[in-house]
């Protein structure tokens with residue numbers, strides 16, 4: 001059953017919870033850059049991101065509590081999405097709900113990179129409608145909609 005939740009833009013006041021989710025062990029294992037990020041570096045990154053038209057950031061909330069985030073980074077002809085659910089909110093289908101809503105709002109092609117051992121994320125991406133385009137350097141490249149393909 002769908003959990004009622006709100007999708008809103010990230011604000012600078014979300015910095016602390018976004019950093020905690022980013023530095024969570026499971027999130028780091030799923031990321032290209034697995035380093036622990038300092039608060040100072042994170043605030044700088046978030047401030048710049050909020051000013052940029054090359055990046056969009058959302059928070060999903062359930063009952064006023066932040067439970068997940070999604071980032072869209074501008075590519076030449078698409079947005080690249082990446083997502084994280086708060087550690088304490090995982091296992092409830094929240095990533096699917098967040099992404100199913102977001103893909104309906106974004107009217108340009110989307111791509112997502114997922115590591116092959118990230119089964120939960122693969123399932124979420126495929127359930128939302130992403131289709132595997134290619135595997136390169138040990139990473140799965142997903143595209144949405146299906147007629148869109150990444151060119152090298």
Ligand SMILES: CC(C)(COP(=O)(O)OP(=O)(O)OC[C@H]1O[C@@H](n2cnc3c(N)ncnc32)[C@H](O)[C@@H]1OP(=O)(O)O)[C@@H](O)C(=O)NCCC(=O)NCCS
Pocket residue numbers: 026027030082083084085086089090091092093094095096113114115118119120121123124127
């Ligand atoms: C990956 C992540 C976003 C998934 O979020 P979630 O909403 O909690 O996902 P769920 O736990 O509800 O799992 C989604 C699906 O995968 C399935 N699943 C989860 N772990 C699984 C496993 N180890 N083996 C098989 N299936 C699994 C669930 O049963 C569910 O299937 P369903 O849609 O058929 O019910 C979340 O775990 C997370 O934030 N991880 C760290 C960051 C990350 O990996 N981000 C994505 C980078 S690409």
